[in-house]
Amino acid sequence: EVQLVESGGGLVKPGGSLRLSCAASGFTFSSYSMNWVRQAPGKGLEWVSSISSSSSYIYYADSVKGRFTISRDNAKNSLYLQMNSLRAEDTAVYYCARAQYEGWFDPWGQGTLVTVSS
Amino acid sequence: SYVLTQPPSVSVAPGQTARITCGGNNIGSKSVHWYQQKPGQAPVLVVYDDSDRPSGIPERFSGSNSGNTATLTISRVEAGDEADYYCQVWDSSSDHPRVVFGGGTKLTVL
Numbered sequence: 001e002v003q004l005v006e007s008g009g010g011l012v013k014p015g016g017s018l019r020l021s022c023a024a025s026g027f028t029f030s031s032y033s034m035n036w037v038r039q040a041p042g043k044g045l046e047w048v049s050s051i052s053s054s055s056s057y058i059y060y061a062d063s064v065k066g067r068f069t070i071s072r073d074n075a076k077n078s079l080y081l082q083m084n085s086l087r088a089e090d091t092a093v094y095y096c097a098r099a100q101y102e103g104w105f106d107p108w109g110q111g112t113l114v115t116v117s118s
Numbered sequence: 119s120y121v122l123t124q125p126p127s128v129s130v131a132p133g134q135t136a137r138i139t140c141g142g143n144n145i146g147s148k149s150v151h152w153y154q155q156k157p158g159q160a161p162v163l164v165v166y167d168d169s170d171r172p173s174g175i176p177e178r179f180s181g182s183n184s185g186n187t188a189t190l191t192i193s194r195v196e197a198g199d200e201a202d203y204y205c206q207v208w209d210s211s212s213d214h215p216r217v218v219f220g221g222g223t224k225l226t227v228l
């Protein structure tokens with residue numbers, strides 16, 4: 001069964017940092033692009049970042065560029081999102097999702113909640 | 119930047135057909151993907167590449183894409199189809215490709 005499990009969310013103060021992880025299983029992780037997508041409370045989906053299968057191509061939304069860093073460890077079947085200089089507007093559920101390169105996202109993890117508040 | 123526009127809400131009676139639109143400049147030249155999200159759950163892919171269905175998705179879900187509008191059609195709507203629906207494309211028009219989601223449409227089954 002293809003599965004993605006996020007972890008690392010929590011409560012952090014503005015200006016703080018947090019590292020999210022996404023553990024993949026049930027498929028050849030190293031063959032797929034991976035993405036982070038977030039959803040603020042009561043709002044729609046917002047793409048955050050993409051990384052290609054070999055980490056050759058990395059893209060960010062303008063809203064997080066320079067503050068967030070996406071990475072992956074194919075040996076550990078894991079995806080990461082290092083989030084620095086966090087702001088209140090970064091509060092959201094963060095989902096990891098497997099992607100066909102520049103295509104659709106399937107499946108998605110269950111999400112991890114990040115709350116930025118003093 | 120590329121913008122996808124969806125109606126905030128669509129209402130339909132059980133057994134009828136729901137059509138959810140996704141507008142974008144020349145969206146017909148892009149591949150459009152659709153997701154269903156029920157409250158408290160992660161999104162689920164229901165249509166990819168304009169009109170293909172993943173395994174396990176009922177044939178009642180179909181898609182089309184032409185000109186400036188893509189459409190998700192749900193035939194013979196059931197109470198269990200009530201959810202938020204999002205369209206998605208890749209915008210590769212600049213040096214920095216990015217993923218774009220529509221604002222989402224809440225489908226209400228009357």
